[in-house]
Amino acid sequence: MFEAHFQTFEDPEGGVALTARLAAFREELLRARLTGFVIPRADQQQNEYVPPSDERLAWLTGFTGSAGMAIALLHEAAVFVDGRYKLQAAQQVDKKAWSVESLIEPPPEQWLGEHLKAGDRLGFDPWLHTFAAAERLAAACAKAGAELVAVDSNPLDAVWTERPASPLGAVTVHGIEFAGETEADKLDRIRAEIARLKVDALVLSDSHAVAWTFNIRGADVSHTPLPLSYALVPKDGRPTIFIDHRKLSNSTRAHLEASAEVMEPDALTATLTTLAQKGASIALDNATAADALSRLIASNGGRPVRSSDPVALLKAVKNPIEIKGTQTAHRRDAVALARFLAWIDREAPKGGLFEIDTVEALETFRRDTGALKDVSFPTIAGTGPNGAIVHYRVTRKTNRRIAVGDLLLIDSGAQYEDGTTDVTRTIAIGEPTDEMRDRFTRVLRGHIAIARAAFPDGTSGAQLDTLARQFLWHAGLDFAHGTGHGVGSYLSVHEGPARISKLGTTPLKRGMILSNEPGYYKADAFGIRIENLELVVEAHIDGAEQPMNEFQTLTLAPIDRRLINAGRISLRELAWINDYHARVRREVMPLLDDEATRVWLQAATEPLAHAK
Secondary structure, eight states, rough: OOSSSSSSOOOOGGGGGGGGHHHHHHHHHHHTTTTTTEESSTTTTTTTTOOOOGGGGHHHHOOOSSOOEEESSSSSSEEEEEEEHHHHHHHHSSEEEETEESSSSSSSHHHHHOOOOOOOOOEEEESSSBHHHHHHOOOOOHHHHHEEEEEESSSSHHHHHTTTOOOOOOOOEOOOHOOOOHHHHHHHHHHHHHHTTTEEEEEEEEEEHHHHHTTOOOOOOSSOOOOOOOEEEESOOOOOOEEOOOOOOOHHHHHHHHHSEEETHHHHHHHHHHHTTTEEEEEEEEOOHHHHHHHHHHHTEEEEEEEOOOOHHHHSSSOHHHHHHHHHHHHHHHHHHHHHHHHHHHHHTTTOOOOHHHHHHHHHHTTTTTEEESSSOEEEEEEGGGGGSSTTOOOOOTOOOTTTTEEEEEEOOOEEEEEEEEEEEEEEEEEOHHHHHHHHHHHHHHHHHHHEEEEEETTTHHHHHHHHHHHHHHTOOOOOOOOOEEEEEOSSSSSEEESSTTTTOOOOOOTOOOEOEEEEEETTTTEEOOOOEEEEEEOTTTOOOOEEEEEEOOOOOOOOGGOOOOGGOOHHHHHHHHHHHHHHHHHHHGGGOOOHHHHHHHHHOOOOOOOO
């Protein structure tokens, strides 16, 4: 009945089975006269999703998360992950060969300081690290009396004999009816930023920036319509795009050549070398530009200027066409979500569903819209204790039966040509415990606090993050991830530079789309997360003495009323819940064509009464 076209459930290689790879890698390090090597989870452009040819960390260690790093010394080795992946990494790597360490606090450089010895030579691939990351490694080595060595060829690739070829996904034009702005207008705005930076040229090292600037999309990585590419935008004259010509049809080539020169990727180094030799100042993105680019420019007489990529902020603020598109995409997605949630409520209590069944069903309901291009990330469907693994991905080995008494956490999203979605719902299967309802209600109150927030221009995500955690903190609880991330327009579901987190310093601007997803996770028991996408809009407040903003919720899906302790919420929170459900019913009901789902949606969005 249901099947997944965009997701697989095969178990990744891992654990003891990969230990031989580490031994072979160490032999290669000895041949290269290195005493260790740093293996980031990264490609040349620091993409979240990387092509199979760049999955070096997973190939060597077995860890398949989207963020992490490994350091292999000749006699010790460690995998570094953040709080989202601590449980996952412990399950995937061979703990006799690798220790699992913190990626954030303390950072890997502290581990290096404790394990490097004077005279050691630590290797790294400068194409896979930003210049800031390289500087941190260099400082750690210097403190230990060791040397950081930039290699010309990655020694891991020498032992990865079956490494896949680089991707050649076809490039398509992202039409003006979706993009809402021409390439020429975008380039004018980018050149204004180049003038502000007082540089001669800007390197677009982030493929998302290239895709947005030139209104193209691609198929080089999973779940994000990304054409792996670079661009060079001078302060005067035509820009140059560096992209594999085999990805281009005649029409896409003509589209690109209307606004830029088109060259092969390996021409980037020669072009930058020529420009640097003229003494040019060239801006590089702190977040995505490889250390190799900075080294290349500096060694040829140019001046690398480190800055935030101005395109990231331009791209994050959606124009009216993109906003209208994402609203349409969310209404379309809401139909699939309603059908899915109604199906879960009918079938899960019977005891015959497994986690994979839910992933396949939700993708099928989205494909039934006729507009699905891909899922925006692998669906997280965790029941019971699997729900406590923040970025859990079900495999055939971990596939768990959904039992009465479980909480099912399902976090999913879709890529439509007019918008990208991301939504999480936590569903009670049978009667929830008092503890489950208490934790869910605390998470929901934090979610509502973000959704109802009013904030002045210039407010950052860090200033709002506490709102989502306050009710958990009152009980001595918290969650080990950010409250929200930016979302692209038929691009990355995790888009910078804005986010709602303790580290979110970018001011939130009208037109930005961010997620609102507080959670709670009880290890080996259950997980809870409630996620909607929010659009930053102007707030109209009587008597306001400064420009104010607020969030407009884009996601349209019922929140499980069975998990809400109505005696623990305020009247304002109750009003928000009932208003939200009334809006869901009003906007989604006319789009449903099957009576069973309509009946379910009516019941799922009934007003909640306050319990004293």
